[in-house]
Amino acid sequence: MAEQSAQKIILERYAKKCRIAGGLRVGFVLRRQAILYVAGDYPGVDLEAGLAALIEDGMIKSSESGDFCFLTAAGVEKIGGGEAAA
Numbered sequence: 734m735a736e737q738s739a740q741k742i743i744l745e746r747y748a749k750k751c752r753i754a755g756g757l758r759v760g761f762v763l764r765r766q767a768i769l770y771v772a773g774d775y776p777g778v779d780l781e782a783g784l785a786a787l788i789e790d791g792m793i794k795s796s797e798s799g800d801f802c803f804l805t806a807a808g809v810e811k812i813g814g815g816e817a818a819a
Contacts, residue, residue: 735813737782738775738778738781738815739775739778739782739783739784739786740786740787740792741778741781742778742783742784743768743780743783743784743787743793744762744772744787744808744811744812745807746763746767746768746771747761747763747768747793747804748812749811750763752779756784757804757809757813758804758809759804759805759809760803760804761770761799761803761804762802762803763801763804764800764801764802764803765784765795765799765800765801765802766800768780768784768802769781769784776805784802785809787808788802790807791805791806791807791808792805792807792808792811793805793808
């Protein structure tokens with residue numbers, strides 16, 4: 734359950750940042766630090782585990798170094814479907 738919440742929090746962060754940047758799109762990139770920046774707002778939620786699950790599920794793709802995370806078509810579809818509307 735906590736992993737699911739962490740995934741939702743991360744996808745909401747992507748949705749918010751995409752709106753600010755002009756809209757939801759495949760390839761939208763956030764630094765790992767920017768994704769995890771809100772961790773202090775959610776004590777007890779493991780955002781690292783949520784991010785790992787989103788990468789495993791193909792919603793987000795990580796750069797080779799792990800410093801950057803890119804939104805995939807599956808991630809756009811999930812956010813665009815209202816499941817992570819902010």
